[in-house]
Amino acid sequence: MTEFNKPYEPKNTEEKIYKIWEESGYFNPDNLKGIEDKTYCVMMAPPNITGSLHMGHALENTMTDILIRRKRMRGYKTLWLPGIDHAGIATQNVVEKELRKQGLNRHELGREKFLEKVWEWKEKYGHTILDQLKKLGVSPDWSRIRFTLDKDYVKAVAEAFIHYYNKGLIYRDLKTINWCVRCQTGISDLEVEYIEEDAKLYYIQYGPFILATVRPETKFGDTALAVNPKDERYKKYVGQEIEIESLDVNGSLDESKKIKIKVKVVADEAVDPEFGTGVIKVTPAHDITDFEISKRHDLPMAQVIDDKGRMNERAGKYAGMKVKEAREKVVGDLRATGLLLKEEPYRHNTSICSRCNSIIEPLPSWQWFIKMEGLAQLAKEAVGSGEVEILPKNFEKNYLDWLEHIRDWCISRQLWWGHQLPVWFHENKCVPISGKEDEVNKCIEIKISITEPKCEHCDAKFIQSEDVLDTWFSSALWPFATLGWPFGAASAFAKATADKQGKPSDLQQFYPTDFVTSAREILNLWIARMIFSGKEFMGKAPFKTVLIHGTILTKEGKRMSKSLGTGIDPLLLIERYGADATRFGVIWQSMGTQDIRWDETSVIAGKKFANKIWNASRFVLKQIGDSSAVPAELEAKDGRLIITQLEETKKSVEKYLENYEFGQALHEIYDFFWHKYCDVYLEEVKNSPKKEDNGALFYVLLESLKLLHPFMPFITEEIYQQLPLKDKKLLMVESS
Numbered sequence: 001m002t003e004f005n006k007p008y009e010p011k012n013t014e015e016k017i018y019k020i021w022e023e024s025g026y027f028n029p030d031n032l033k034g035i036e037d038k039t040y041c042v043m044m045a046p047p048n049i050t051g052s053l054h055m056g057h058a059l060e061n062t063m064t065d066i067l068i069r070r071k072r073m074r075g076y077k078t079l080w081l082p083g084i085d086h087a088g089i090a091t092q093n094v095v096e097k098e099l100r101k102q103g104l105n106r107h108e109l110g111r112e113k114f115l116e117k118v119w120e121w122k123e124k125y126g127h128t129i130l131d132q133l134k135k136l137g138v139s140p141d142w143s144r145i146r147f148t149l150d151k152d153y154v155k156a157v158a159e160a161f162i163h164y165y166n167k168g169l170i171y172r173d174l175k176t177i178n179w180c181v182r183c184q185t186g187i188s189d190l191e192v193e194y195i196e197e198d199a200k201l202y203y204i205q206y207g208p209f210i211l212a213t214v215r216p217e218t219k220f221g222d223t224a225l226a227v228n229p230k231d232e233r234y235k236k237y238v239g240q241e242i243e244i245e246s247l248d249v250n251g252s253l254d255e256s257k258k259i260k261i262k263v264k265v266v267a268d269e270a271v272d273p274e275f276g277t278g279v280i281k282v283t284p285a286h287d288i289t290d291f292e293i294s295k296r297h298d299l300p301m302a303q304v305i306d307d308k309g310r311m312n313e314r315a316g317k318y319a320g321m322k323v324k325e326a327r328e329k330v331v332g333d334l335r336a337t338g339l340l341l342k343e344e345p346y347r348h349n350t351s352i353c354s355r356c357n358s359i360i361e362p363l364p365s366w367q368w369f370i371k372m373e374g375l376a377q378l379a380k381e382a383v384g385s386g387e388v389e390i391l392p393k394n395f396e397k398n399y400l401d402w403l404e405h406i407r408d409w410c411i412s413r414q415l416w417w418g419h420q421l422p423v424w425f426h427e428n429k430c431v432p433i434s435g436k437e438d439e440v441n442k443c444i445e446i447k448i449s450i451t452e453p454k455c456e457h458c459d460a461k462f463i464q465s466e467d468v469l470d471t472w473f474s475s476a477l478w479p480f481a482t483l484g485w486p487f488g489a490a491s492a493f494a495k496a497t498a499d500k501q502g503k504p505s506d507l508q509q510f511y512p513t514d515f516v517t518s519a520r521e522i523l524n525l526w527i528a529r530m531i532f533s534g535k536e537f538m539g540k541a542p543f544k545t546v547l548i549h550g551t552i553l554t555k556e557g558k559r560m561s562k563s564l565g566t567g568i569d570p571l572l573l574i575e576r577y578g579a580d581a582t583r584f585g586v587i588w589q590s591m592g593t594q595d596i597r598w599d600e601t602s603v604i605a606g607k608k609f610a611n612k613i614w615n616a617s618r619f620v621l622k623q624i625g626d627s628s629a630v631p632a633e634l635e636a637k638d639g640r641l642i643i644t645q646l647e648e649t650k651k652s653v654e655k656y657l658e659n660y661e662f663g664q665a666l667h668e669i670y671d672f673f674w675h676k677y678c679d680v681y682l683e684e685v686k687n688s689p690k691k692e693d694n695g696a697l698f699y700v701l702l703e704s705l706k707l708l709h710p711f712m713p714f715i716t717e718e719i720y721q722q723l724p725l726k727d728k729k730l731l732m733v734e735s736s
Contacts, residue, residue, distance in 0.1 A: 008614035010578025014714045018134060021717075026733050028141045029077040029509075040071040041079045041510035043479050043543075044140055045518060045526070046148065048087035049122055050094050053132035055552040055560060055598065058570040059590060060517055062583045063549065063662055065138045067515060069710035070657065072139075073736035079510050080139065081482055083146035084126060088418040088471045089183050089355040095121050095417075111416050111466070118417050132571060137579045137713050139732065144506075146482040148474050149419070156481035157474045158422045158450045160537065165448045169371045170411075172446075176284060176291035176301075177365050177410050178351070181309035182358035185414040186367050188470060189407060190525045192360055194349035201276070201346035202331060205339045206263075207244035208237070212276025214348060215286070216334060217326040220249060220315050221304040222263060224282040226293055229267035231278050237265040247333050249316025256336040266297045285364045288407075301364060309361050323361070368412040368421065368467070376403040378535040379528050388531060390546045391660060392593050395523060402524045411470045418468030422450050427460040476529035479542035483507040486537075512540050517547040547660050550595045552586075557597055573603055580712035581606035584666070587711060591663040609670060610715050613708065616678050617719045620701045623685065624694040624724075640696050642681045645672060646703055653707060669707050677704065698723075706736045 025031040029039070042064055047057060064080065072078040095118045096106055106114040130145070146153060164170045177186045201212050206225060213219075225242075227234040241264045248257035270289055271280055284294035285303040294301060306312045311326045313319050318326045334340035351360040380403050382388045383396060390396045412421060424447045430440040439457040447453040453462050477485070483506040512534065518527060527546055534542035552568075554560055560567040573582040584606025589596045649672040656665035677700055685693050702723065709716040709731050720731035728734070 005618070008611060008715060008718075010580065010610070010714065013718050014135075014137070014579055017714050017717050018137065021139065021730070021732060022142065024730055024732075026072070026730065027080075027139050028143050029079045032072065032077050032733070033075075038076050039079070039509055040068070040076040041081070041513040042068060042515050043482065043513055044080060044082040045516070045522070046083040046085040046146075046475065046478065047129045048090050049084050049126040049129075050087055050090045051129050053129055053136070053570050054562075055568050055570055055586070056519060057129070057133070058136060058582065059549060059552055059586050059596075060519075061133055061136060061138050062586055063517055063547075063590070063660075064515070065136075065713075066587070066657070066662060066710040068139055069713060069732060070736065072732060073706065073709065073734055075735065077509070079141055079144070079506075081144050081146065081510075082130060082133075082140040082142060083148070083478070083482060084130065085471060085475055086122075086147065086149045086418060088413060088415050088468060089180075089185065089187075089353075091118060091122070092415050092417040093183065093356060106416065114416055135571065135574050135579060137583065139713075144482075148471075148478075152484075153474070153477075153481055154419060155450070156477055156486055157419045157469065159486045160473075160477055160533070161422055161469070162448055162450070163537070164370055169374070170368060171371070172366060172368050174364055174366050175369070175410075176286070176288050176362050177367055178288070178360045179307060179363040179365060180353040180356065180358055181307065181361050182356045183353060183415075184307065186365055186410050186412065187353060187355075187360070188410055188472070190472075191354045192351045193354045193357075194351055196347055197350040199346050199348055199350075200343045202334070202343050203276070203341045204334060205245070205341055206279070206281065207242045209234075209244075209279045210277050210341060211279040211281060213281060214346060215283075215327070216340075217311070217315075217318070217323060217330045218283045218286045218304060219246065219281060219330070220318075221283045221285050221302045222281045223284060223294065223299045223302055224264045224266050224297065226266050226268050226271050226280050226282050227278060228271040228273040229269065231271075231273045233278065234265070235267075238267045240265050245337075245339060247330065247337065247339070249314075249318065251317060253317050253329065256333040258337050258339070264297075264299070266293070266299070268293045268296065286362050288362050291362075291364075303364055305361060305363065307361075307363060307365075309359070323359075367410050368423070369408040370411050370473075372406045372408050375532040375536060376406045379403055379532040382531050382535055382541040388541045388544065388546060390523075390548070392548065395520065395548045398520070399523055399528060403528065409470075409473075411473045412465075412467040413470055414466075415468050416466070418471065419474050421465040421467050421469060422448055423465040423467075424449060424453055424462035425465065426455060426462055429460065430455075430457075431459040433457065433459055472525060472529055475526060476533040477537070479513050479530055479534060480507065480511055480538050483511055511538060511542070513543045515545045515547070516543045517549050519551055520548050523548060545660075548593055550590060550593050552596045552598050555597055555599065557595075560598075568598055568600075573600070577603050577607045578610065578714070580610050580714050584609060584712060587662050587666050588670075589663065592661065606712075609674065610712065612674055612678060613704075613712070613715055614719065616673075616682060617701060617705075617722075619682060619686075620697050621722065621724075623689065624698055642677065642696060642700055645676050646700050650703070650707065666711055669704075669711070673704050673708070677701075705731060706734060709734075709736075 068078050068080045099105060178192050179186055199214050201214055202216050203210055203212050204216060209225060241262050243260055243262050245258045246261050248259040251257060270293055282290045282293050282299060284291045284299060284301040286305060302314060304312055304314045305323060309323055311318045311321045318329060331340060352358060353360055380400060383390060383399065390399060426443055426445050430443055432440050436457055442457045443455055447462060485507060530542050534540060554566050570582055581603050585603030588602045589599065649668055652668045653665045656668065685697060705716045705720055717731045
C-alpha cells in the first residue's frame with residue numbers, strides 16, 4: 001500500500017489494489033459469507049472479442065459495478081458473471097483482413113485451417129477488452145469467465161436448436177432476405193442500419209400507370225404491379241393482367257428498344273397510396289415487402305441481381321454490371337425510349353450492414369428461420385405481467401411494437417466462424433447396404449443431430465451444413481447457458497440438479513438474474529431475445545429489471561466514432577486521471593436515460609474530488625491521534641448536525657440507487673462530503689479541536705467511504721486500509 005502521508009497518486013495504487021481484490025477471492029460468491037437465499041446476480045453483456053474499451057462500455061460496466069459492490073457490502077452472495085462473445089461476422093472480417101495482408105483468403109486455406117487461424121487470433125487478442133475492464137476497477141467473478149464458443153456453451157446452443165426444430169419452430173425456406181454483398185451472408189432485420197442518402201425518384205410509364213421508383217434497374221425482376229385495395233383510382237384494374245411496354249434486354253448496349261410484356265395488378269394493404277402515384281412495381285426477389293406481397297398473391301419470383309451485387313444473366317445486356325452502374329444505363333435507356341417521364345431529387349434511407357457498412361442487397365436465399373409468433377408472445381407476456389420491468393417505462397412501447405410486427409427470424413449465416421448448424425444433409429448418391437437395396441427410397445434428406453448421424457438404409461454419409469447460427473441466437477441463451485444449462489432436458493429449471501456435495505448449482509442459486517443494462521439499440525437485438533429464450537427453456541424470464549441507459553455523445557451531440565477520430569478512449573482518461581476519476585466523470589453526467597454530451601471537465605472534477613477525500617482522511621487520522629481511542633461505531637444519540645446530515649444522505653442515496661439514478665446518487669454523496677463534511681464540519685474542528693469530536697469525525701469518514709466505495713473503489717479501499725480498525729478485511733466486503 002502507498003504511504004498515507006504522501007499525496008494520492010492513482011498510478012501507484014490502482015494496480016496493487018486490484019491485485020489484492022483478486023487474490024482475496026471476494027469477487028467469487030462462493031467465498032462470501034452471505035445468506036444462501038440472499039443472492040444478487042448480473043450477467044455482463046459479453047463484449048465482442050474484436051472490441052476494445054469505449055465510453056459505452058465504461059458507462060455500462062461502471063453502473064453495474066456500483067450495484068454489485070453495493071450488494072456485496074450488504075451481505076448478498078453477489079455474482080457478476082463475465083464473458084466474451086465470438087462475434088461471428090466481426091471476427092471473421094478481422095481475420096480475413098489479416099490474411100489479405102499476407103496475400104491469402106479463407107477459401108485458399110479451407111475451413112479447417114481458417115478456423116485454426118481464428119482460434120489463434122482469439123487466444124492472442126480475445127481477452128484484451130476484459131483486461132481493459134480490470135483497469136476500470138470492475139469486480140466480476142473472473143473465475144467464471146464464459147465464451148460463447150466454449151465446449152459446454154456450444155452444446156447448449158445445439159440443444160436449443162434441436163429443441164426448437166423438434167417443436168416445429170425452425171424451418172428452411174427460400175425467402176428474400178437482407179444480404180450483405182461484402183460479408184457474403186444473410187443478416188437479420190435488426191443488423192441492418194440506415195443512412196440518409198440523396199437519390200432520385202424516377203417516374204416510369206407502365207402501361208396505363210405511372211409509377212415512381214428509386215430502383216429502376218430491378219424492373220426486369222418485376223412480376224406484378226400493386227395498389228392499395230382502398231385506392232379508388234385503380235380499383236378497375238385489380239385482378240387484371242395488363243400489357244405494358246418495357247425495355248428489351250437483348251441486343252447491344254448501344255441501342256435502346258422496347259418490348260411488350262404482361263403483368264398482373266394486385267391489391268395489397270402494404271401499398272402506401274401516398275407514395276409516388278400510389279402504384280408500385282412488385283419485385284419479390286429484391287424487396288422484402290414485395291416478397292411478402294408475392295406470397296400473399298402467389299406471384300412468381302425473378303432474380304436479376306446476384307450475391308456479389310451485380311446484374312445476372314436475366315438482365316441480358318446489363319449483366320455483369322454493378323447495381324449503380326446498371327441503374328445509370330437503364331435510366332438512360334428508359335429516357336431514350338420515352339418510358340422515363342420525369343425524375344426528381346429524393347432523400348431516402350439506404351440500408352447498410354451494421355458490421356461492415358456495405359450496401360445491403362435484398363436477395364432470395366435458402367436460409368433457416370425460426371417462427372416468432374409464439375416466442376414473441378412469451379416476450380410480451382413477461383413484460384405485460386410485470387415479471388420483467390423495463391426502465392424507463394417509455395421503452396416498453398418500442399419493445400412491444402417490435403414484437404407485435406415481428407417477422408420470422410433468419411438465424412443462419414454463411415460464415416465459417418461460429419456455431420455450425422447441427423444440420424446434416426444426406427449425400428446425393430445413395431450407396432445401398434447389401435440386402436437393403438429396396439430401402440434407399442426411405443433415406444432421409446436432412447437430419448438434425450449434435451453428432452454425425454448414420455443412414456439406416458444405405459452407406460452414404462451425412463454432410464454437415466457449412467452455415468453457422470446468427471451470433472444473437474447463441475447470445476440469447478447467455479443468462480442460463482453460462483450457469484450450466486442444459487441439465488439433461490431442454491425444459492430446464494425444475495430439473496437442475498445439485499452437485500455431489502449437496503451444494504446448489506449456479507443455475508439453482510442465481511437464475512433468474514436480477515438486472516441487465518444496455519443501450520437502446522440492444523433492446524430488441526439482445527434483451528428481447530434473452531427474455532423469450534428464458535421463458536422457453538427455463539420457464540422464467542432471465543432477469544427482473546432492464547435499464548436502458550443513455551448514450552455518450554460528442555460535445556456536439558453526435559455519435560462517437562473511432563474511424564472519424566471523435567471517439568474518447570477511456571483508457572487514456574484512466575492513464576491521465578485515474579480509474580476513480582474516470583468512473584466519477586462518467587456517472588456524474590449520467591442523469592437518467594438522457595444522452596450525455598461528453599465533457600472531460602467532469603473527470604477533472606473527479607480527480608479533484610479524489611484529492612479532497614484523500615486530504616480530508618489524512619486530516620481526520622492526524623486529528624484523532626491515538627488509534628486505540630477511536631470507537632468503531634457512534635451511537636445515534638450523539639445528536640450532532642453532521643450525523644443527522646449523514647443519515648439523510650444515506651436515505652437519499654438509497655432511494656436514488658433503488659431507482660437506478662446513479663448520477664443523482666453521486667451528486668448527493670459529493671455534496672454531503674465536500675460541502676457539509678469538509679467545508680463546514682472539518683473547518684469547525686480545525687478552528688476549535690476537541691477530543692470529543694474524534695468519534696464523530698471518524699464515524700462520518702468511515703460511513704462516507706462506504707457510501708463512496710461503489711463509485712470510487714480504489715481510493716476508498718486505499719484509505720480504508722489505513723484506518724485504525726480491529727479485525728478489518730477489505731472495504732469491498734465491509735458491512736454497509
